[in-house]
Amino acid sequence: MGLVKYLTKRFFAILVTISLVLAVGYVLIYISPGTFYSAANMGQGLSQLQVSDPALYTQYLNSLNSRYGLNQPLIEQVGKYVWHSLSFNFGTSFQNPSVPIVHQLASALPISAILAFGAIGLAVALGVPLGVLAALKRNTWLDSALTSVSMVGQAIPAFVLAVLLVLVFGVWFPGILPVSGWGNFGEAVLPIVALSAGNVAVVTRYTRGSMVEALRQDYVRTAEAKGIPYRRVVLRHALRNSLVALVTVIGPTFAFTVLSTVWVEQIFTIPGLGTLLATAFQNKDVPMSITSVYILSLLIVGMNLVVDLLYRVMDPRVKLE
Amino acid sequence: MAAITATAGVAVRAPRRHSQLSLAWRRYKRNRLALAGAVVVFVYLVLGLIGPWVAPQNYATTNFLYANHPPSLRFPFGTDNLGHDMLSQVLWSMRNAIEVTFGASLLSLVIGVVLGLWAGMRGGLADMVIMRLVDFMFAIPGFFLSLFLVVAMGYTILPVLLAIGIPGWAQYARLVRGLVLGMRNGEMVEAARAFGASRAHIARLYLLPNVANSVFVAFAFGVPFDLIVMAGLSVVGLGLRPPLPSFGNMIAQAGTNVLGYPWLMYFPAAIFAVILISFLFVADGLQEALNPKADEGGRIGRQRRGGRARRLGSRGAF
Numbered sequence A: 001m002g003l004v005k006y007l008t009k010r011f012f013a014i015l016v017t018i019s020l021v022l023a024v025g026y027v028l029i030y031i032s033p034g035t036f037y038s039a040a041n042m043g044q045g046l047s048q049l050q051v052s053d054p055a056l057y058t059q060y061l062n063s064l065n066s067r068y069g070l071n072q073p074l075i076e077q078v079g080k081y082v083w084h085s086l087s088f089n090f091g092t093s094f095q096n097p098s099v100p101i102v103h104q105l106a107s108a109l110p111i112s113a114i115l116a117f118g119a120i121g122l123a124v125a126l127g128v129p130l131g132v133l134a135a136l137k138r139n140t141w142l143d144s145a146l147t148s149v150s151m152v153g154q155a156i157p158a159f160v161l162a163v164l165l166v167l168v169f170g171v172w173f174p175g176i177l178p179v180s181g182w183g184n185f186g187e188a189v190l191p192i193v194a195l196s197a198g199n200v201a202v203v204t205r206y207t208r209g210s211m212v213e214a215l216r217q218d219y220v221r222t223a224e225a226k227g228i229p230y231r232r233v234v235l236r237h238a239l240r241n242s243l244v245a246l247v248t249v250i251g252p253t254f255a256f257t258v259l260s261t262v263w264v265e266q267i268f269t270i271p272g273l274g275t276l277l278a279t280a281f282q283n284k285d286v287p288m289s290i291t292s293v294y295i296l297s298l299l300i301v302g303m304n305l306v307v308d309l310l311y312r313v314m315d316p317r318v319k320l321e
Numbered sequence B: 001m002a003a004i005t006a007t008a009g010v011a012v013r014a015p016r017r018h019s020q021l022s023l024a025w026r027r028y029k030r031n032r033l034a035l036a037g038a039v040v041v042f043v044y045l046v047l048g049l050i051g052p053w054v055a056p057q058n059y060a061t062t063n064f065l066y067a068n069h070p071p072s073l074r075f076p077f078g079t080d081n082l083g084h085d086m087l088s089q090v091l092w093s094m095r096n097a098i099e100v101t102f103g104a105s106l107l108s109l110v111i112g113v114v115l116g117l118w119a120g121m122r123g124g125l126a127d128m129v130i131m132r133l134v135d136f137m138f139a140i141p142g143f144f145l146s147l148f149l150v151v152a153m154g155y156t157i158l159p160v161l162l163a164i165g166i167p168g169w170a171q172y173a174r175l176v177r178g179l180v181l182g183m184r185n186g187e188m189v190e191a192a193r194a195f196g197a198s199r200a201h202i203a204r205l206y207l208l209p210n211v212a213n214s215v216f217v218a219f220a221f222g223v224p225f226d227l228i229v230m231a232g233l234s235v236v237g238l239g240l241r242p243p244l245p246s247f248g249n250m251i252a253q254a255g256t257n258v259l260g261y262p263w264l265m266y267f268p269a270a271i272f273a274v275i276l277i278s279f280l281f282v283a284d285g286l287q288e289a290l291n292p293k294a295d296e297g298g299r300i301g302r303q304r305r306g307g308r309a310r311r312l313g314s315r316g317a318f
Helices: A003-031 A044-052 A052-067 A075-084 A103-137 A141-156 A158-172 A186-214 A218-225 A230-267 A273-282 A286-314 B021-031 B032-053 B086-122 B124-139 B142-153 B157-184 B187-194 B200-233 B246-256 B263-290 B294-295 B298-314
Strands: B003-005 B010-013
Touching: A003 A075, A003 A186, A003 A286, A003 B003, A003 B124, A003 B142, A044 A052, A044 B021, A044 B032, A052 B124, A052 B294, A075 B200, A075 B246, A103 A141, A103 A186, A103 A230, A103 A273, A103 B246, A141 B263, A158 A186, A158 A230, A158 B200, A158 B246, A158 B263, A186 A230, A218 A230, A230 A273, A230 B200, A273 A286, A273 B021, A273 B263, A286 B124, A286 B142, B021 B263, B032 B086, B086 B157, B086 B200, B086 B246, B086 B263, B124 B157, B142 B157, B157 B187, B200 B246, B200 B263, B200 B298, B246 B263
Parallel strands: none
Antiparallel strands: B003 B010
């Protein structure tokens, strides 16, 4: 299939997926009980107004409803919401009516992106060498140690690891690295470490598996027979071919990492997209909660497309479909 | 022991018949980690069952005189800022976690197996629609759908169970459909059809038993994953609402209090981690025990296990 045709097809698939996410999210929040106009969100004045002047109170709520279009039929609301979101016209959130959501995203998205991509980068930088090492020393104590450790690393979710890191660097060895906040390089270290531990494990195991497979291939034997130094055989012949397969795990791993940033940001109190998402959901802030899920989904879907294309570039035998 | 029959002076050992289950158990026993995991999981299930009776306090009991009390004889795991006994909290959390995760995984399994069987058997339009839905669910983490579902339904046991269980079906549907497609045109189904068996009959009596092993293994991986999702919901404040205790709540709470009261994190986080790891060891052991073909070459087995990472990563569903 030609590249243009493939991209068009994928583009429409992504469009449908994202629209469904938006529509389902909107409908579910629409039918949920409770309202944003509670005393906790709007201040005590509102409940006083309800008692002292019910007519004015209703008028006030109606004006808010018509401002956000909440008095229109559900179908119309969903259609408009999906269309506006797809054209990146997010409007304002309920909690901060004076700040457009786009501005909030502009400060939050880069933070989450740094965390997610940093975690993936660290995972590849650490996991590939460890995987090669395990494959070269396979069936020794080193191999089984690496395999067991990576199994444990894979099992522990990022938020548990994050709390553990806070304990280590906050209580046992305070002062080495900051355990909360965001702003300088040091504050990014622990969140990225917490996020990447599971990914390091995944990459290590996967690299080990495909390296073991590659080292048994005929072309490796041929290369060795030709008298090429073993180091070069490993790096040039075996590893290169193993890395192609590794690209395919990056997509799903990235999806899970993006999800984990939501959790890790809570533990380290980082003002990223995850924090926007959590506060929005807790307060029933309809536009903000759907938009944050939308942006995170877009990140994941976009990364999957990039991975598929990269796979194609790295392995010409792969056909796009 | 095997019966020994003498035939013309030659002792022939009649082959002993082993049931598939005993063969699987034999393979499972070889894996020490899986055995250890099974012990921990068993203890966890028992504690979850009897926990509410043996817990020193009710989960909602507070004692402000002993708020933030470090671990002592009276409070083995310490107390939190409201004076909850953390040991009781952990025991009640186990009960809640078992109810939610097993219920949610079972719900995903039932939806997924039914849709998978249907898609695989019927083919055509039904297959296409179901598989498009599966693709959609795999494109984006199911956690996002869980968020919306919790907001829509509420913050107690049953709504959280549904919110975790509903997005999880795609995994099972894809697995079952793939297996059914492999059998649909086989001799077994052909013979059954020749005898005039209905589709439902074939699905129930011929296909279901043959996918049971794989589905069971997927279930074993599904339970710890749902445990992570359940705790993850609590971390963003959308899990079980206090006073209902859950591991996620305790861990999220520990994150903010860890500087002053580190015991709030030691016990819940450690126990949660041990339970998760044990479940994964068990699932891994089951995978090897129930799928002997994957076990033949150690390397193939390992590679297949590598695939779990992918499953964990993208067991997505929304």
